[in-house]
Amino acid sequence: MTMRKHFTGFAVSALALAVSAQALAGTVTTDGADIVINTKSGLEVATTDKQFSFKLGGKLQWDANQFDGLRAAAEDDTFDSTFNTYIRRAELSLEGVAYKNWGYGFTLQHDGSDDDGTEFTDAYLTYAGLDVVEFTIGRFGGEYGLENTTSSSWITGIERPFMYDYLNGDEDTRFGVAAKHEGDNYGVMAMVANYETEYNDGDDRNDESFGYTMRANFAPYMNGTDVIHLGANYHINNPDDDRARVRTRLGLRSDGDDRLTFTDTRVTDKDSEWVLEAGAQFGGLRAQAEIFSRSISGETAGGADADVDVDGYYAQVGYMFGGVRGYKPGVGKWDKPTEAGAIEIFARYEDSTIDGDVASVSSNIIGGVTAASTSDDFDTSAFVLGVNYFPTKAVRMSLNYVDYEVSNINTNATVGGNSVEDDGQAIVGRLQYVF
Secondary structure, three states: OOHHHHHHHHHHHHHHHHHHHHHOOOOOOOOOOOEEEEOOOOEEEEEOOOOOEEEEEEEEEEEEEEEOHHHHOOOOOOOOOEEEEEEEEEEEEEEEEEOOOEEEEEEEEEOOOOOOOEEEEEEEEEEOOOOOOEEEEEEOEOOOOHHHHOOOOOOOOOOOOHHHHHOOOOOEOOEEEEEEEEOOOEEEEEEEEEOOOOOOOOOOOOOOOEEEEEEEEEEEEEEOOEEEEEEEEEEEEEOOOOOEEEEEOOOOOOOOOOOEEEEEEOEEEEEEEEEEEEEEEEOOEEEEEEEEEEEEEEEOOOOOEOOEEEEEEEEEEEEEEOOOEEEEOOOOEEEEEOOOOEEEEEEEEEEEEEEEOHHHEOOOOOOOOOEOOOOOOEEEEEEEEEEEEEOOOOEEEEEEEEEEEEOOEOOOOEEOOEEOOOEEEEEEEEEEEEO
16 A cells, blocks of 8 residues: 555544534545544544544634823824734644654744734644654744743733743744654754845845744753742844844733834844743742843944844732643643633743843834933833633633833833823733634
8 A cells, every 4th residue: 555545544444533513414534544633622532552643623713902102102092092903813723643753733823913924824734653753843932931832722811921022032933943852851952044034125035034043942850730840941043134122021922013112223233132931839839930132233324333132021929719731841831721710820021121222222113202312221121910811722812911111212202192101001901712
């Protein structure tokens, strides 16, 4: 039997089984190994010899938020209360295994806060035929940082800490190759990839800008669901005179997807960063923190020095009633709650400082807002309170309160006839369904 015939026969038999399971009629046979269908989470079909499998899954995240202050500077009524409802993510994914050692995955995603709309965010192949290392090639999300490696379905807050806005290593690849080794309580990953570019002259370039990423995670203590987690990350770009902007949404997405831009290095010759991560869970109590530093070296289009340093951290603590978070030690990330009906409360504080050369400071931070002094640092901070409810293993309901502030904003100016504000609040809600 040829490889094509074997794989085609499996796929046809699996599809027939899926259809017959819904129709409750007919008989399905296969000329290969027996097939098992699992519908607890999406639709998963696999042979009993583990040679072939595929799983159909997806998610829907519908958000509603109300925010004001600086984050609303680009709205029609500047700095006033703004209300948005939109689809944050809508995904369909297909992943599986062929001939035991070859894996594949595709994800089609619609991002309601992104002008790019719907696209394939993942399209990759994996090879696990070697005992010590697994390879991934294609377009995929790299593992970088504790909260960023955790799935968007199971992160603590509705949005990840805004420190990730300031980083490059957490971006999805356009095309990359990663090598990873996992142990019972640790993982090591190295990756080279190219990413979306902000090149001054558009995307028509002879060369692509590459980045190199490394991550190591280790759980020195594990006892059931109790765990202590440590991790370190490093990322360096090969900018090739690319553009580097330091900007953030302050953890507040909207259908306009506006961001605050603090610095702009138009001709970048060096861009590197690191992240340290730590987390612990004992029973329902869970705490974690991450710190980072990024260094950008380059010039403006006119040749003036435009170096920028960004440093910051976040720390959060939470407690889950009626369950605990799952943890995947080889990947080094949190997972969904172990029990349906769990309720989780948390608090997070985050703070970052942007120190840039005078020539790098943006003349338009957001909606016409400017810096009070181009020679001073920017400090961005936020306090987040939240509650998550998991009525079933597929449904999540979340509510977050965000209080944020930015220093070095020219509050003596006016925009749209209103006095400039340097802080604000937000209420964000999410309804999520995952299958």
